[in-house]
Amino acid sequence: MKVRIDEVTERSARVLIEGVEPAFANAIRRCLIADLPxxxxxxxxxxxxxxxxxxxxxxxxxxxxxxxxxxxxxxxxxxxxxxxxxxxxxxxxxxxxxxxxxxxxxxxxxxxxxxxxxxxxxxxxxxxxxxxxxxxxxxxxxxxxxxxxxxxxxxxxxxxxxxxxQATQAVGYKYRPVVKVDNRKMDPEKFPVEVCPVRILHHREGKVAVEPEEDCILCMGCVEAAKENGWDGAFDVYGDPARILFHFETDGSMSAKTAVLETLAILETKFSTLADQATALE
Ligand SMILES: [Zn+2]
Known part of the structure; x- marks a missing residue:
């Protein structure tokens, strides 16, 4: 597992977690919302x-x-x-x-x-x-x-x-978006980059560039636009389930860092209790 911390403020955090199942991120999400005192x-x-x-x-x-x-x-x-x-x-x-x-x-x-x-x-x-x-x-x-x-x-x-x-709000995660552009399959200079609602497509040196890729909302607008122009396969857009962008906010009752540390401690206790019970089985 790899973790990249993109942003931590007093009341919010944004991290990228790689090499985990979505269920892992969901356990943290549920604990942040429901189990944090x-x-x-x-x-x-x-x-x-x-x-x-x-x-x-x-x-x-x-x-x-x-x-x-x-x-x-x-x-x-x-x-x-x-x-x-x-x-x-x-x-x-x-x-x-x-x-x-x-x-x-x-x-x-x-x-x-x-x-x-x-x-x-x-x-x-x-x-x-x-x-x-x-x-x-x-x-x-x-x-x-x-x-x-x-x-x-x-x-x-x-x-x-x-x-x-509930100490945390807007707790959520999304799969890390991947936008692959094949400039050879279309006429990049004629591609209508404005179809992208989050404005991450740009004309650069005669090509279509993606920046920043993480802001993609997987709306498939670019895929559709390419298809309409007969440029099938010029865009490949998908979410990568092995890379998860996680974010949340707190209401100020505690810092984002405290919320995460406390949540992980709660999960640890829950799982070790389960492990103890399982060990006691005949
Ligand atoms: Zn008391």
Missing amino acids: KLAIDDVEFHLGPIRAEDGKEAESIAPLFDEIVAHRLGLIPLPTDPELFVPRQTCPACGGEGCPNCTVIYSLNKRGPCTVYSGDLEPIGDAKFKPVDPNIPIVKLGEGQALLVYATAQLGYGREHAKW
Whole structure:
């Protein structure tokens, strides 16, 4: 197996993996989406009744959206997650699921209208490093006399349970496209290179050149165009299943590097568990 890393940023990665089966890439894809633990708000407590502010003004704890919708929106805010730091609440050895600093983070939100409540208004109780990674996600608009006082509890979960616990998006792979051009089988200067929707065909020195080949979307537009002109076989376009272009993004809750390392560790554990069980067979 050969791996070429094309691009890794804080929130995305693009790699070329050679010499593997598509099933291998798919195992990583599924694990990135469904099995990677992530922190998200799961329990929201709304203060009911009037809220008196320091200036003596009274606001009603009410928002234009239903509490359920506000709670849902809070749940979807990406929270910084260190998979090494937390344990799932249900199996927390320290508290047995009651909720403790090993398995939960508690946030408070206290805003009075008129204003827009943003994700950045969520204040972690305790360590400030748990502040939401993107502070500008709008939650709800409060009018005059309206207020929101909320305590929210975040815990680890998995993408297979709810999308709010899915740390990665746009996880996918494609076979590495191969575009073979036989300039002898056509009149390259007359070939309409603009048929390519991703613009990777170019007229160069009396020939048709492909650059960059990896951007091909296998639309077969060039093959069809050659056929229409009676230049059968001038283009050979296919995806190579032994070379896989893999890419994904994270929502910011963890870095792309952390996501991959964590995913590989999860897969390793799964397979070694399977191996142990298989060894125990008579
Ligand atoms: Zn706990």
